[in-house]
């Protein structure tokens with residue numbers, strides 16, 4: 812089955828401030844990180860959810876394996 816397409820606008824509303832869901836886009840996929848204690852209120856160190864953080868992963872002290880336990884809820888529409 813094809814993944815749901817998620818717009819940048821829909822993603823931006825899931826930044827942990829306006830809605831209860833917290834979403835992050837990475838390499839074209841949108842992940843639901845709402846259950847994470849490390850993304851409370853949408854903030855993760857100096858980064859905010861609700862956007863594409865693919866490039867920012869280069870500044871992180873970890874790799875993309877951190878996404879493995881989270882569900883992909885859709886693909887980011889460009």
Ligand code: HEM
Nearest residue numbers: 847848849856857858864865867868870871872873877878
């Ligand atoms: C200054 C930049 C960052 C710092 C200091 C940081 C730090 C951390 C730390 C300490 C953890 C705990 C687990 C681990 O180290 O493996 C973590 C988890 C995680 N990080 Fe980052 N991170 C940064 C940037 C990012 C970026 C840019 C993303 C997204 C592209 C990201 C996504 C995640 C995710 C999804 C987890 C897993 C959360 C969980 O398991 O609940 N991080 N981060």
